[in-house]
Amino acid sequence: METAAKGAKKGEQRLVTQTTNPKKPGKVWNKPHRGVYSMFVLLYMDGIGHVHPWHVSMYALHGAAEYRNHLSGVYEQLTDEQRKYYDVVATLAARHNPTTHYDAAWTLAHVMNHIRDTGSDPKSTNGVWITPDSERVYLGYDGDPEVIVAYARSLLTK
Incomplete structure (x- = not known):
């Protein structure tokens, strides 16, 4: 692991492999292969x-990407210090792109309400779920709908 000591990526x-x-x-x-910088890497x-x-x-760090971190158990395995830093980064992500953060929260709330009201998972086609009220809700692609539903269910069982 390499931490930048100066410049735009400081900290x-x-x-590096x-x-x-x-x-x-x-x-x-061979020579060292350096990856891309992130706020932190574990x-x-x-x-x-395999590592x-x-x-x-x-x-x-928004929507399905953040939900995956919680569902995978990685977040829960962080130390208290790492978890605090992760939470700060999540807050920064929400401030950096408030529309995306709001949309993700809105979508999650709709999915949770649907599951609570009907007991069934929303079904999407090409990442779009049509609610019983004929409202179009974008759930994403490449497994995102399943992640959103799984995270909604995990929150409902807490």
């Missing part, structure tokens, strides 16, 4: 033992 982090020869420990095969291990970076940025 931000990025992952470098391949070593598995037959000769310590012998590097490493996690998946179910098959991956988890980036947190105020530019991509």
Whole structure:
């Protein structure tokens, strides 16, 4: 992990990787590969033992992206200090793009109300859900509708 010490990215982090020869420990095969900067980066291990970076940025921390962080359990695994910083970044994200933040909250509220009232999940076509009142609600794409519904259900069971 590399933290920028100066410049526009001061304080931000990025992952730096470098391949070593598995037959000769310590012998590097290539130069370091530096990733993109994010407000902070954590490493996690998946179910098959591979290590991956988890980036947190105020530019991509709204709606389904934020809900995924909670559903995956990553947020709950943060230390108190990391969680406070994450919450600050989430607040900055909401201030940086209030319309997107408002839209995500509005959508989540509609989905929660639908589940509470009907007991069923909203069904979307091409990311758009038509409510029983014929209102069009955009739920997103690439798995976002499922994430929004799962997060809504998780909040309703708390």
